Amino acid sequence: MMLSAHHKLQLYGALLLLPAALLLTTFAYIPTVTTLISSLFLPGFRGAPAEFVGLENYQVLFIDPTFWKVARNNLLYALGTIPTSIALALGMALFVNARLPGRGLVRMAYFTPTILPMIAAANIWMFFYAPQIGLFNKLLGALGFSGVNWLGDPAVALGSVMAMSVWKEAGFFMIFYLAALQGMPPELKEASDLEGTSRWSFFWRVTFPLLMPTTLFVLINALINAVRVVDHLFILTKGGPNNATNLLLYYVYENSFAFFDRTTAATITVVILLTLAIIATLKFTLLDRRTHYQ
Amino acid sequence: MLDAAPLIRFSQVSKCWGSTTAVRSLDFSIAPGQFVILLGPSGCGKSTTLRMLAGLEAVSGGEIHIQGQDVTHQPPGARGLSMVFQSYALFPHLSVADNIVFGLRSRKVPKAEQRERLAKVAEMVDLTAYLDRKPAKLSGGQRQRVALARAVISEHPICLMDEPLSNLDARLRADMRRDIKALQARLGMTVIYVTHDQVEAMSMGDRVILMQHGEIVQDAPPGELYNQPATTFAASFIGSPAMNLLPLTEGLEAAVIEGVPETPVAPLAAATGQLGVRPEDIELRGAGEPGVPATVISDEYLGADTIIHLAVGRHSVKARLAGRQSMAPNTACTLAWRAQAAHLFGSDGKRRDDLAPCNLMPDVPDDADARVVPRLPNVGSFAI
Numbered sequence A: 001m002m003l004s005a006h007h008k009l010q011l012y013g014a015l016l017l018l019p020a021a022l023l024l025t026t027f028a029y030i031p032t033v034t035t036l037i038s039s040l041f042l043p044g045f046r047g048a049p050a051e052f053v054g055l056e057n058y059q060v061l062f063i064d065p066t067f068w069k070v071a072r073n074n075l076l077y078a079l080g081t082i083p084t085s086i087a088l089a090l091g092m093a094l095f096v097n098a099r100l101p102g103r104g105l106v107r108m109a110y111f112t113p114t115i116l117p118m119i120a121a122a123n124i125w126m127f128f129y130a131p132q133i134g135l136f137n138k139l140l141g142a143l144g145f146s147g148v149n150w151l152g153d154p155a156v157a158l159g160s161v162m163a164m165s166v167w168k169e170a171g172f173f174m175i176f177y178l179a180a181l182q183g184m185p186p187e188l189k190e191a192s193d194l195e196g197t198s199r200w201s202f203f204w205r206v207t208f209p210l211l212m213p214t215t216l217f218v219l220i221n222a223l224i225n226a227v228r229v230v231d232h233l234f235i236l237t238k239g240g241p242n243n244a245t246n247l248l249l250y251y252v253y254e255n256s257f258a259f260f261d262r263t264t265a266a267t268i269t270v271v272i273l274l275t276l277a278i279i280a281t282l283k284f285t286l287l288d289r290r291t292h293y294q
Numbered sequence B: 001m002l003d004a005a006p007l008i009r010f011s012q013v014s015k016c017w018g019s020t021t022a023v024r025s026l027d028f029s030i031a032p033g034q035f036v037i038l039l040g041p042s043g044c045g046k047s048t049t050l051r052m053l054a055g056l057e058a059v060s061g062g063e064i065h066i067q068g069q070d071v072t073h074q075p076p077g078a079r080g081l082s083m084v085f086q087s088y089a090l091f092p093h094l095s096v097a098d099n100i101v102f103g104l105r106s107r108k109v110p111k112a113e114q115r116e117r118l119a120k121v122a123e124m125v126d127l128t129a130y131l132d133r134k135p136a137k138l139s140g141g142q143r144q145r146v147a148l149a150r151a152v153i154s155e156h157p158i159c160l161m162d163e164p165l166s167n168l169d170a171r172l173r174a175d176m177r178r179d180i181k182a183l184q185a186r187l188g189m190t191v192i193y194v195t196h197d198q199v200e201a202m203s204m205g206d207r208v209i210l211m212q213h214g215e216i217v218q219d220a221p222p223g224e225l226y227n228q229p230a231t232t233f234a235a236s237f238i239g240s241p242a243m244n245l246l247p248l249t250e251g252l253e254a255a256v257i258e259g260v261p262e263t264p265v266a267p268l269a270a271a272t273g274q275l276g277v278r279p280e281d282i283e284l285r286g287a288g289e290p291g292v293p294a295t296v297i298s299d300e301y302l303g304a305d306t307i308i309h310l311a312v313g314r315h316s317v318k319a320r321l322a323g324r325q326s327m328a329p330n331t332a333c334t335l336a337w338r339a340q341a342a343h344l345f346g347s348d349g350k351r352r353d354d355l356a357p358c359n360l361m362p363d364v365p366d367d368a369d370a371r372v373v374p375r376l377p378n379v380g381s382f383a384i
């Protein structure tokens, strides 16, 4: 068979895409589709074929109080960690972008939490939070306060988990802000200095709007991480006490591998995916229009 | 030289970065309303000088006064000056209008007055139709005008410009040169304008400060810079093509050009230095006539005139003739110039006015006033 030059080029392009497409299909699309399918079936007992039940699994899930508690935890977790870590990241980036002595060292120090695996970081924080020998309680004790059961008290446990997440995420986001700040021409600051513009005013009128694309990128990453990263729960709390720190993905894990209820796990997974899809759509439609990209 | 009280005064200002000295004890004053050019090759410290005046760079030594006040350690915003950057430094996320009134907002000028001044300035620089656009959607020339408008609207008495035209194409540059000059004259601004382009310096400046290695070489009006260059550097930097510089040696009774012992060109005392003659001051004559014998190497036609490359001894000399001239290579000829067209420089490169060069054209009546009355510099035809 003879191929025209145009078709050859197209075939060439398709072949270049093939490896990535193959990997994505195997590890992303097929699992997504099978998850979606299994959320619509109830497994048969004793080898009986699975039974199609439509949206019944979702109805069951939506009356499960634990699911709502976990979902609420996750919302609180997102609201508590995302703005804090982004603000902290921006603050740190502005700080280490300035001409301060030894800024290379400070930058590295801020970035260190990011290169630690989540599990290792959680182990370090275990030591901070430990009730008797923990660093925080030792410090409180030295100041004459009674200790707090950081991970055991349902009222503070989620907050403790969030604090560790912020510590871990902020350094990572700082790198993006720092890169964006360094890409900003210094003349902009000089031009505004010549007009006697205050630092505060320059930040809100120039720096912050010009960092908007970075903020959006970081925001989406933070949102996804708020749902996706639950490694620390395995070390810190295992979702307890009484589900006070349980998050959606950890709940999926529990359903799937502790309760062996794959159907519920699949159903929650679909709900998570849908939520993320809605957030991503909102980002691309609403926020992008108001953002200046260079 | 200055009648009015100086608006700006530099006293012994220097700037070092570690071991490199960018600017070495500068001393000059600028009167209100002057258009002053800081001219020099790249890296000679022009931008550093301007940025120290703006307060964007701290001085290493010396004092800067503006309107009689010591501003050496004042922040940029307190010095009452505006600046046009080479990169324009427009805020990419703001519209043209917001870019122009940026400074007025910082200074909390009332909204109504902002609008009024914006309308006036936009009209002045011809941007009224583009006020809602973002800088990315403007041409280079329009961006340049936004930067200019931002400087003008502030109504600061001093405007600094750092190579503002270097990102524009040649034709636009010629237009903008005139526009900026006209704007400056109309508003009575004091402009300090940094450039490495001698054409900009000669055509725009009331006064040119020529710099080299962080020091002032010559500080004079364009005509004087052209007619009486203070050093060989000034001589070779101004004019296109540059002034011919020929080393002199001792002849029998006078100084002669190296390799041309038969023609005396200057008194014997000039023998260790150099002789400078501008290409446009050289007259070509037939072989055997009185003057400096030379041989044609090639000719270069440039439209309005022709550059003839000639060999004089072991040196090469350029002569500029009007219109189209063609001369066959290896043609023998003679070069001649009037005494006032020749410049003598000592062995240290400094101009020597104490010695009078020889007149190679005794047949042409000597115009005794020619040295005092500067000719208009003849550099414009190479602008585009």
Ligand SMILES: Nc1ncnc2c1ncn2[C@@H]1O[C@H](COP(=O)(O)OP(=O)(O)O)[C@@H](O)[C@H]1O
Residues within 6 Å of the ligand: B017, B020, B021, B022, B040, B041, B042, B043, B044, B045, B046, B047, B048, B049
């Ligand atoms: N921020 C700086 N750090 C170190 N050296 C600098 C800096 N800025 C300029 N210089 C040096 O100072 C000298 C003068 O620079 P500049 O004023 O920018 O020259 P020009 O504007 O005349 O081309 C140059 O040798 C340059 O390398």
Ligand SMILES: [Mg+2]
Residues within 6 Å of the ligand: B046, B047, B048
């Ligand atoms: Mg410069």
